[in-house]
Amino acid sequence: MTFSSLTVSLKPEITLTSVDSNILLQSSSRKLTFHQPEPGLKTALDALKQGTHTAGQLQTLVLETDGTQVREKFDAYLNRLIELGWICHAIPPSSPELSPLAIAIPMVGDYYFDCPEIDWDAFAFTLSRFAYLHQVEGEMVLESPLTKGKIKFSDWRGPGLVSQLSQPQTAASLSQEIPGITEEIAQQFLSLLFAAQMLSASFASPLEEDEEVESEEATPPLVFWEFHDLLFHSRSRLGRHNNPLGGIFPYVGKIDPLPGVKPLMTDVVIPLAKPNLEELNQTDMPLSQALETRRSIRRYDETPITLEQLGQFLYRCARVKKLFDTERGEVSNRPYPGGGAIYELEIYPVVNSCQGLEQGLYHYHPLDHVLCQVSAWTAETEALVQDVWFASAQHDQPQVVFVITARFGRMFWKYQSMAYAAILKHVGVIYQTFYLVATSMNLAPCGIGAGNSDLFQKATGIDYYEESSVGEFMLASVPVKP
Ligand SMILES: Cc1cc2nc3c(=O)[nH]c(=O)nc-3n(C[C@H](O)[C@H](O)[C@H](O)COP(=O)(O)O)c2cc1C
Known part of the structure; x- marks a missing residue:
């Protein structure tokens, strides 16, 4: 599963402390206590803080150490942490000392980040007309008024891939565009952006005209929104960003x-x-x-x-x-x-x-x-x-x-x-x-x-x-x- 091959990590501002045999996760406004977590669960929570494992690796780790029941509990915890906006997802770097090609960072709670299992031969992906790339404190960042998160890129290849997505791309076609981007990395990249609601999907080669998927952005109510209006609306109100207001x-x-x-x-x-x-x-x-x-x-x-x-x-x-x-x-x-x-x-x-x-x-x-x-x-x-x-x-x-x-x-x-x-x-x-x-x-x-x-x-x-x-x-x- 491509989605579970993304690295998961706690946002840097979420602290993890061990008190007695409990684990405490804390943001500026909220505290979660894991009472006497099982050994595999404890290791997985520590690994979340380090940001060294993929979701799939953590699930395997908990399953092998603590069994099925705790693995199910871990899945529920991870989903809850994602929903709280505490978890970043990233494309695993080829070696631990490198920064990830792209990392999705939640800005607020009530966060949504999910991607279904994708048939990579059947679907092509296009960048949302609401997504925009801009430079923030020396880094290229992808944001969209449709989402509650942002994506940061470590080098030019991420924005390079994004620019290719102005036209529909399959993972295979995307992997041909930039040196060093394998089909597997292209799949991870598309999964990350899709889960972050930056992409729309269409059939890679529709047989009939009526098989063309009409994107949500081309139908009401989104069709009425112009890019600048939705950005202005979402950024000048509270709810889907964490800028000072x-x-x-x-x-x-x-x-x-x-x-x-x-x-x-x-x-x-x-x-x-x-x-x-x-x-x-x-x-x-x-x-x-x-x-x-x-x-x-x-x-x-x-x-x-x-x-x-x-x-x-x-x-x-x-x-x-x-x-x-x-x-x-x-x-x-x-x-x-x-x-x-x-x-x-x-x-x-x-x-x-x-x-x-x-x-x-x-x-x-x-x-x-x-x-x-x-x-x-x-x-x-x-x-x-x-x-x-x-x-x-x-x-x-x-x-x-x-x-x-x-x-x-x-x-x-x-x-x-x-x-x-x-x-x-x-x-x-x-x-x-x-x-x-x-x-x-x-x-x-x-x-x-x-x-x-x-x-x-x-x-x-x-x-x-x-x-x-x-x-x-x-x-x-x-x-x-x-
Ligand atoms: C923010 C705002 C913008 C308006 N823009 C125009 C305009 O560009 N041209 C115009 O002829 N009338 C404009 N109007 C007047 C409206 O057309 C008018 O208020 C509306 O038709 C209702 O008619 P009433 O003011 O006679 O009750 C504007 C009114 C407001 C409050």
Whole structure:
């Protein structure tokens, strides 16, 4: 059996200690005690720690030393340890001092690693479209959002074999590709990757068309998933990886946090109007009415929105109400909620037509409640507006387009794994705030689903990795009813 010819070993972080005549296996969060294990079982557990034996060798060892019953017990223990995510599987190296060609390492518990007995003449294998190879701390690693483990390769042959799997390969065809890879090693390699859910299987030579196996990835629900979406989803949530996730503050003491408010971008500063909030508290549209009457509006009045309306709108949606210092940098309060009170989003009104304001690209300074002109009307600002018009059914020309950017460093300084996902959530929060305030001000709001971040970078000269656009929103005047 190819599968049982894989080396099994405890993950390095699992400790094994002998206490009296018991054996204790321990992770950072869990302890398993084997009470007075039989001699063969004890040797097998020690060998698991050393990582010197295949599963098949350990089964034989226990069977020969302790008999059938203990061998069955060992199988159950091994399966339980695999399920806990404590066991690595590897292709046995040709000599003990060499690293294995490939080793499968579980990242979390509730781990699945199994491979049926394979008819090697009948089946061919192809790499999952979700699997990806990347360099991590000087090693090539194969990962996939479908799995809870990863595979590390000791040298170029592993990634070389993986690249051959872009096309269906039998063990025989795979063994012809790389020097030193025998058919037996190719079988072990395919078993390892198949058990780790990195491969799909098909008939090596289907006789009829209807004998072709439709891979799980080509049918719902997986067929709908794009590679980047599933990777982002799985890596920004808990469950199938062991990367740090949450408010980790990985750069404290290494890199200073960015300021809570982006400094004024230019000397050209345009003061903005403020609403009378006390008066609004008495006269404003009730929340239920704003929610019930809110619509996305793409037809506008010929007379565009005014600078005064723009000022009042930005004040109600996005001003800084309070900025304060903490031990972990500046945070603020604004009308809309934001994870960690970090407020990484910036608003850039691209003005096509607004009474009292020249065409151009502006930055909203939410603490001073002013606009700074970042760019005059250029080919790039015009293209930003045209992109939004194309994305919104091409009705009337947009009047003001808010390009929403994220100062990524604000979020990345605190959060790991989930920072970008939280930024997109914040974009949703600001969209709804824009929608409701626009409705209560009788203005025409419309969210936009996709924009061109490189075009924004070209229009402003802002570094793409430091701060890019993550959302777009149109605001305009509502047509006056005859
Ligand atoms: C995140 C988001 C993205 C949107 N993207 C677009 C878009 O690209 N183009 C567009 O015309 N409308 C867009 N809309 C508006 C929706 O089409 C609209 O909300 C939906 O049709 C429901 O209609 P209603 O807003 O009038 O209730 C978007 C809305 C949201 C919240």
